[in-house]
Amino acid sequence: MPQSISSPVESELLIKKSRFLGCVQPVPDRASxxxxxxxxxxxxxxxxxxxxxxxxxxxxxxxDDGEPSGTAGKPMLEVLxxxxxxxxLATVVRYYGGIQLGAGGxxxxxxDCVAQALKxxxxxxxxxxxxxxxxxxxxxxxxxxxxxxxxxxxxLSVQHGDxxxxxxxxxxxxxxxxxxxxxxxxxxxxxxxxxx
Numbered sequence: 001m002p003q004s005i006s007s008p009v010e011s012e013l014l015i016k017k018s019r020f021l022g023c024v025q026p027v028p029d030r031a032s033x034x035x036x037x038x039x040x041x042x043x044x045x046x047x048x049x050x051x052x053x054x055x056x057x058x059x060x061x062x063x064d065d066g067e068p069s070g071t072a073g074k075p076m077l078e079v080l081x082x083x084x085x086x087x088x089l090a091t092v093v094r095y096y097g098g099i100q101l102g103a104g105g106x107x108x109x110x111x112d113c114v115a116q117a118l119k120x121x122x123x124x125x126x127x128x129x130x131x132x133x134x135x136x137x138x139x140x141x142x143x144x145x146x147x148x149x150x151x152x153x154x155x156l157s158v159q160h161g162d163x164x165x166x167x168x169x170x171x172x173x174x175x176x177x178x179x180x181x182x183x184x185x186x187x188x189x190x191x192x193x194x195x196x
Contacts (some may be wrong), residue, residue, distance in 0.1 A: 002086040003123040011116035015109050017097025022113035024080075024090045024121060029057045033089040037063075040091055048096035051110060053077035056087050067094075071106035079114040086126055090114045128172040131156065132179075133193040135163040140186055147185070151178045165193070 008025035021044075027033045033054045040050050053076035054061040060081075062073030076090045092113045101109060136144055141164045148155060153170030170178065182190055 002084055002126045004085060004087040004126055005118075005121040006124050007122065009117045009121045011113050013109060013113050013116065015097075015105070016099040016101060018099070018101065018109070019095040019097065020109055020113045021093040021095075022091070022117045024085075024088055024114060024117045026087055027054070027056050027089040028087065030054060030059050030061065032056075033061070036089060037091060040093055044093045044095075046095065047093045049094040050091065051076065051094070052089060052091045053080055053114070054089050055080045055085055056089070067106055067110075068103055071103050072110045075107045075111045076114045079111055079118070083118060083123075085123075090117075129169045130172045130175045131167065131169045132175065133165070133167050134182075135165045135191045135193060136186065137189055138164055140164075140189060143185060144182065144190075147178065147182055153178070163191070 004026050005024060006026070008023055011022040013020040013022070025036070027036065033052070033056065037050060037052050044050065049065045049067050049072065051065045051067060051072035052061070052063050053073050055077070060077060062077040064070070064072045072092065076092065080088060080090055092110055134144070144166060145155070148166070148168050148170070151170055151174050153168045156167040156169060159165040179192065
């Protein structure tokens with residue numbers, strides 16, 4: 001099951017006088033990630049490289065930012081994939097120390113920097129949520145409220161008219177079972193509506 005992390009985590013490595021500042025943080029999409037990277041470039045004008053890797057919204061990216069091709073962004077991305085993370089951005093800011101590390105040394109440095117940061121991360125499962133709408137007679141309002149709460153759902157809105165109309169969300173994995181249970185408990189008096 002894909003996971004994200006609850007809050008940003010950081011690491012710092014010193015390797016042959018080069019300083020690597022790593023950060024892995026939750027992000028919703030590529031545009032947010034690019035804004036964070038742009039901000040890092042402003043905060044670290046003396047850095048030689050700001051490399052990054054992204055897994056968010058079904059998109060991935062691996063940017064070497066001037067390091068030899070495949071020695072920074074891709075290894076960072078592989079750490080994220082290996083840990084089955086989604087909705088995260090990994091960045092590593094490198095201050096060059098004057099000693100070349102070679103391709104293998106760079107791969108290890110960028111991989112280790114991201115892996116070290118993730119050691120302190122609190123991982124959270126990504127739960128796909130479904131939004132549902134239904135209308136019920138007033139006599140079933142209490143039943144519906146209780147069952148939505150028992151299923152771990154969240155009420156989004158309740159409108160009172162000829163019928164009581166509910167909008168609620170809950171984990172996609174629980175939605176079909178709740179509908180079947182409510183249809184039985186409501187004895188056919190619950191109307192399921194398409195997105196209203």
